[in-house]
Amino acid sequence: MDLLTALDARRSVPSRLLAAPGPNPEQLLQLLSAAVRVPDHGKLAPWRFLTITGQTRLELGNLLAARALDRDPQAASAVIEKDRLRFSFAPLIVTVIAKLTPGHKVPEQEQLLSGGAVCFALLQAAQGLGFAAQWLTGWAAYDPVITARLGLADNERVLGFIHIGTASDTAPERERPDPRTLTSELRL
Numbered sequence: 001m002d003l004l005t006a007l008d009a010r011r012s013v014p015s016r017l018l019a020a021p022g023p024n025p026e027q028l029l030q031l032l033s034a035a036v037r038v039p040d041h042g043k044l045a046p047w048r049f050l051t052i053t054g055q056t057r058l059e060l061g062n063l064l065a066a067r068a069l070d071r072d073p074q075a076a077s078a079v080i081e082k083d084r085l086r087f088s089f090a091p092l093i094v095t096v097i098a099k100l101t102p103g104h105k106v107p108e109q110e111q112l113l114s115g116g117a118v119c120f121a122l123l124q125a126a127q128g129l130g131f132a133a134q135w136l137t138g139w140a141a142y143d144p145v146i147t148a149r150l151g152l153a154d155n156e157r158v159l160g161f162i163h164i165g166t167a168s169d170t171a172p173e174r175e176r177p178d179p180r181t182l183t184s185e186l187r188l
Contacts, residue, residue: 010124011171013132015089018165022053022091027129031164032094034125038117042104046111047118047159050095050150057087063149064140071143086138090163094122095150098157112159119160132167135160 023031032049040046052060065084068075087093098115100108119135126133140146141158152158 006124006128010127011173012123012134013167013171015086015134015136015163017167017169017171018090018132018134018163019168020091020165022165023126023129023131028092028094031122031125031129034128035096035118035122038114038121040114041110042106044099044101044104044106044111044114046099046101046106047115048097048099048156050097052087052093052095052161053091057093060087061085064146067140067143067145070145083140086140087161087163090134090165092164094162094164096122096159096162097150097152098159099153100155100157102155112157115159119162122162122164126162126164131164132171133162133164135162137161 028051036045036047061084064086065080068080068083096115096119098112100111102108104111123133123135137158137160141161147156147158150158
């Protein structure tokens with residue numbers, strides 16, 4: 001498959017449709033090696049990875065459910081159960097974490113954008129190896145209690161939880177924007 005065809009075929013598969021098998025350790029290294037080949041001004045490598053697999057996925061779900069109840073004791077049981085199951089479907093979740101260097105000549109915004117490119121490259125690499133994936137964040141990515149439990153330092157931010165596995169069903173296609181309606185030409 002040529003590159004443009006692969007990009008045109010790219011789509012997210014909802015995490016609830018992801019199942020085993022997921023990438024083995026060698027495939028994971030291959031995915032991560034491809035993902036780090038992104039623009040990185042200043043060669044800072046302003047990101048790192050945290051993998052979530054096995055029983056840890058369920059334990060993290062229980063932590064999310066408990067934290068959701070702390071945040072909103074009146075939350076509906078369906079909302080709490082959704083949080084409990086959030087990480088239970090895909091066999092592998094790769095958390096992409098921004099490692100920001102404040103005050104560097106490369107602005108923090110560019111460091112964040114480099115990390116966002118890592119997230120997207122990881123999605124593409126997963127598809128290239130025959131897996132399906134979805135990039136999610138949600139409230140847990142921004143919650144200080146959860147991010148502390150994930151081991152983030154003060155200068156770090158969750159950029160995405162990349163859920164990777166095998167699609168158990170065909171992912172729905174969605175309507176895409178027409179780039180012609182989004183493009184203008186600068187005239188001075």
